[in-house]
Amino acid sequence: MTIRRLSALAFALALPMAASAADYKVGPGSTLGFSGKFQGQQFDGSFGKFDAAISYDPANLAASKFDVTVDVATAKTGDGDRDGALPGSDFFDAAKFPKAHYVTTGFTKDAKGDVVANGNLTLHGITKPVALKVVFNPAAGGARLSVTGTLKRLDFGVGSGEYKDTSTIADEVLVNGTLNLLPK
Amino acid sequence: MPLRSEPGRWSTVAKTFHWVMALLIVGNGIFAFWMSDLKPSMQKINMFALHKSIGLTVLALFFLRLLWRLADRRPAEDPAPRWQRIAAHVVHGLLYVLIVSLPLSGWIFNSAHGFPLQYFKLFNLPALIDKNPDIDDLLLEVHEYLFWFLLLVLVAHVGGALKHHLIDRDDTLRRMLPFGRAKRNIPPSPGDTP
Numbered sequence: 001m002t003i004r005r006l007s008a009l010a011f012a013l014a015l016p017m018a019a020s021a022a023d024y025k026v027g028p029g030s031t032l033g034f035s036g037k038f039q040g041q042q043f044d045g046s047f048g049k050f051d052a053a054i055s056y057d058p059a060n061l062a063a064s065k066f067d068v069t070v071d072v073a074t075a076k077t078g079d080g081d082r083d084g085a086l087p088g089s090d091f092f093d094a095a096k097f098p099k100a101h102y103v104t105t106g107f108t109k110d111a112k113g114d115v116v117a118n119g120n121l122t123l124h125g126i127t128k129p130v131a132l133k134v135v136f137n138p139a140a141g142g143a144r145l146s147v148t149g150t151l152k153r154l155d156f157g158v159g160s161g162e163y164k165d166t167s168t169i170a171d172e173v174l175v176n177g178t179l180n181l182l183p184k
Numbered sequence: 185m186p187l188r189s190e191p192g193r194w195s196t197v198a199k200t201f202h203w204v205m206a207l208l209i210v211g212n213g214i215f216a217f218w219m220s221d222l223k224p225s226m227q228k229i230n231m232f233a234l235h236k237s238i239g240l241t242v243l244a245l246f247f248l249r250l251l252w253r254l255a256d257r258r259p260a261e262d263p264a265p266r267w268q269r270i271a272a273h274v275v276h277g278l279l280y281v282l283i284v285s286l287p288l289s290g291w292i293f294n295s296a297h298g299f300p301l302q303y304f305k306l307f308n309l310p311a312l313i314d315k316n317p318d319i320d321d322l323l324l325e326v327h328e329y330l331f332w333f334l335l336l337v338l339v340a341h342v343g344g345a346l347k348h349h350l351i352d353r354d355d356t357l358r359r360m361l362p363f364g365r366a367k368r369n370i371p372p373s374p375g376d377t378p
Contacts, residue, residue: 039233040308041300079298085224162226167305168233 021063024054024181027142032070032177036153037170043082048074054145054181058115058136061107066117066132066147068177070100072124090163097125107134117147123156132175143181150174189257193359198256201249202360205242209283210338212238213331236294237304239287246283262354268344275340282334288312289330293323 033046049071056064073087073094087094104119115134120127132149152171153159159169189195194202212235219231261269294301295311297320302308348356 039229039300039302040305041302081224165226165230168226168229 021055021057021060021065022143023184024056024142024145024179025184026050026052026054027180027182030177030179032068032179034075034176035174037172038082039168043077043079045075045077045086047071048076050074052179053184054179056136056143056145056181061115064104064107066102066104066119068102070102071098072100073098090160091158092124097123100124102130105129121151121156124158126156128155130175132177139180142183145177145179145181147177147179148175189259191260192355194259195256197252199360199362201245201252203362205245205249205283208238208242208245209286209334212242213335216331233302233305236290236301239290240301240303240309242283243287243291246280250280259359262348262352262356264348264352271340272344275337275344278337279334279341282330282337286327286330286334289323289327293320293327296320296323 031046032050033044035042035044037043047070050069052066052068054066056066071094072092075086075092076083077086086092089095100121100123102119102121104117106118108116108118110116110133115136117132117134119130119132121130128151130149130151132147135146137144150172153169153173154164154166154171163169187195187197189198215231215238216235219228219235222228222231264272291301291309292312295313296316298311298315298317300308301311345357345360348354349358
């Protein structure tokens with residue numbers, strides 16, 4: 001019975017650690033956006049539909065985790081032509097790849113002491129690592145989580161054929177999210 | 185070739201402004217109809233950007249040309265009835281107004297629609313008015329109708345020049361042609377006439 005006792009002990013020790021990263025769901029007023037550059041001018045977009053399961057404790061980053069799912073067809077950028085083109089096969093190809101998925105693999109602190117989430121983004125059927133800067137502030141009845149990062153659209157094959165031309169559509173895309181987190 | 189205009193011909197500078205702008209304006213107009221029929225594509229986006237850059241070039245050249253015109257002399261006017269001289273001036277005035285308002289109307293439409301404005305992929309120019317989806321279609325029509333009006337005025341301008349050349353057989357057109365030179369010396373001095 002020694003093994004059983006040991007595993008029970010290990011479980012008892014691990015339990016408070018795992019539980020110390022609080023679980024959150026996405027509350028109203030949350031936004032998930034992106035900024036690109038077209039013909040030298042920045043444009044801002046956002047996703048109308050996304051969901052996230054957030055486990056986060058600033059004091060226990062090892063137990064923290066982000067799991068975000070985005071409906072790419074809901075991207076809106078304030079321009080009818082662009083919004084019509086984005087879900088199409090030249091860009092997100094939402095019919096084939098309706099969802100983008102981001103899962104953290106771990107958290108680190110950069111030189112300035114800011115928290116950085118390291119994770120894998122699956123977009124347009126391609127998975128690549130993407131790092132996000134994390135700002136977490138506990139708030140009344142939950143918390144406010146802000147993330148920012150950059151990715152290269154061509155890493156994910158967003159913009160195929162002639163739309164690869166980065167002299168018209170910049171490769172670099174800024175990603176930003178502001179989530180009002182509610183306890184799960 | 186003279187830098188400044190002489191009594192019998194326009195200067196090289198004036199001729200260059202005239203023919204380069206003529207080529208850009210007419211070319212950009214034809215180009216606009218061709219590119220509008222393209223299917224949505226990156227090529228179409230880049231063609232529109234080129235159309236805008238050419239239009240902005242015309243606008244910039246116009247102001248340089250205006251400055252030059254203020255500094256330069258003008259050839260003496262060929263004899264013509266008073267109404268024809270007035271008509272020629274009205275047509276020239278309208279051309280100048282249209283050369284400015286065509287690119288400007290395009291720029292205003294571009295602003296109202298919320299398109300970026302990038303000059304030959306080099307730098308961006310600001311919007312002239314705020315984005316306004318209620319009036320952008322109307323502004324595009326204004327831009328297009330101004331072109332039709334320009335075409336109408338051009339018919340008068342070219343028609344007048346050809347009439348002088350072919351019917352009056354005077355130097356009006358010749359003195360603006362790239363390598364043209366007046367047939368007659370103006371003013372003729374009495375002693376030189378055979």
